[in-house]
Amino acid sequence: MWRELQLVRKGDGLDPTVIARLQSSLDSLTDDEESRAHFSAVFYTGLFAEHPLYRSLFPAGMESQGHRFFRAIEFVVKNLPQHRRIRKFLTQLGRDHRRYGVEREHYEAAGVALERAVRSMYGTSAHSRYKWTPELEDAWSQFTDLVVSTMADGAESDTTPALWGATVVSHERVLDDLAIVRLEADPPIPYGAGQYVGVQIPQRPKMWRYYSPAIPTNPFGQLEFHIRKVSGGWVSPAIVSETNVGDRWVMSTPLGGLEVDFTSDRDVLMIGSGTGIAPLRAQVMEMSQRAHNPRVHLFVGGRYPCDLYDLETLWHISLSNPWLTVVPVSEEPENPWWHNGPVLEPPFGMHSRLIGPIGKVVSQFGSWADRQVQISGSPSMIKTTVYALRAGGTPLDQIRHDPLY
Known part of the structure; x- marks a missing residue:
């Protein structure tokens, strides 16, 4: 409890040494898909063994639930240096969990199960070369205190419908x-x-x-x-x-942190693939109602040209908003043989369609270090695009994407 009070009063997140220890620990324990799935399974097995009634809060099939659990933990651990962003995310997540009827006692039980899951991973043969130390125990204890208190406080402070x-x-x-x-x-x-x-x-x-x-x-x-x-x-x-x-x-309850910072003097780069264009599309629509906006470069991608299904809508938005530039991208130059719909080409006057993986295409324009960057799409698309942008000189702390979408 004293540590929890210290975290709240301090307001500047965990100590950098603790963060580095947590990131190294998670990376070493979950370096492949099998170990990530095992980690989630150990967490839920321990939670349900200690609290059998909690099982009714979850769906019958737990595979996707376990995947989302790990992605959330990984996102928080990797972004701990950005403490305000993480507190906002955890607060939103706590509000979202009200739909399950989750109370503070549930979060506390989950925190205990998380610590046990991490500790037990060190005891498996696959990770026998790693040692569980008092320093690691303290780091994970601080982490669970942060997660539990922030999510529970967020849920209890929300007065809107669940x-x-x-x-x-x-x-x-x-x-x-x-x-x-x-x-x-x-x-x-x-x-x-x-x-x-x-x-x-x-x-x-x-x-x-x-x-x-x-x-x-x-x-x-x-x-x-x-x-x-x-x-x-x-x-x-x-x-x-x-x-x-x-x-x-x-x-x-709404979640997520994709938004344009209108107080910044930076222009905006948006990269969306497939239906991942949805949150970017909503933002440019809302921006079209403003009198003044930063310049926005919106790259819209898909595997085939037919996947660029919403180009006409985006083109119409750009026609009356000169701050918006839309660039279509497809990995393949032509539609697949089984596609029997019309051939969708960029409207007259739009940037010509570029060919290749969208991350590689965007990075070929050089560094985007002077932009606010948002990426939305599949997990693999986000991962490869972030890698391409970083390799091209775009700082990681200027790149935003959601962990659960």
Whole structure:
């Protein structure tokens, strides 16, 4: 408790030595997908063994839950030096967990299970070369104190509803594996352009997924989601193939930190791939209502030209907003043989379509060190794009992306 009070009063995050110890520890224990999955499994096994009733708070299938758990832990540990950003993220995450009925005691139990999971990983044969030390125990104890107290305080301080309802008013299949779904929420959800929300659909109860609205919030509660079918997934195929007008969706507290800092003198670089353009699209739409904006270069990518499904909308926004430049990118020069839709080429006057992986294409323009940078897409796309930008001279602390989207 004393350490927790010290953290709150200090207000400047954990000591750099502690942060370095935590980052090294997590990297050494979870250096491949198998060990990451094992780490998540050990955490949940220990939590449910100690508190069997907590199992009812989670879905039947835990694979995606374990994946999201690890990604959240990894994101927090890697970004601990940016303490304000991490406190904001953890506060939002605590508010989001209100949809499960989570109380402070649940967070405290999870903190204990997390420490036990880390300690037990050091006892496995795969990590026998690493030693569990008093310094590591103290570092992970400080980390769990920070996570538990910030999430619990965030949840307890939020007076807005934990859940919102929304009705599907339109379902448009723009590609075989991609649909645009429009809804009306009651009451309107107070999200910021660039954020994402937890979504639960009637076809898959208790299976929550995160999606980002592709339009800014408005007084009428209108929302738009761009959903791509994930092969082998549970929720996205049902949204693309089974959603009907009139369906009732449930949504949770908005999350995420993608936003333009209008107090900065830096221009903006946005990089979106596939349906990852949604949070970027919402921001430029909202910016189009402002009198003054920084310059924005928006790179829109996909594997095939047909994946650039929203170019016309973005082109129309750029026509009346000279601060916005839209650059289309596709990894392949032509559509696949099985695509029988129209050939979508950039509208007349738009930048010509560039060919190649989007991170590599963007980095070929040189360093973007003078920009605010946002990246949105699949985890692999984000990872490779961050690597390409850093190799080209863009500082990591100027690059933003969401951990759970």
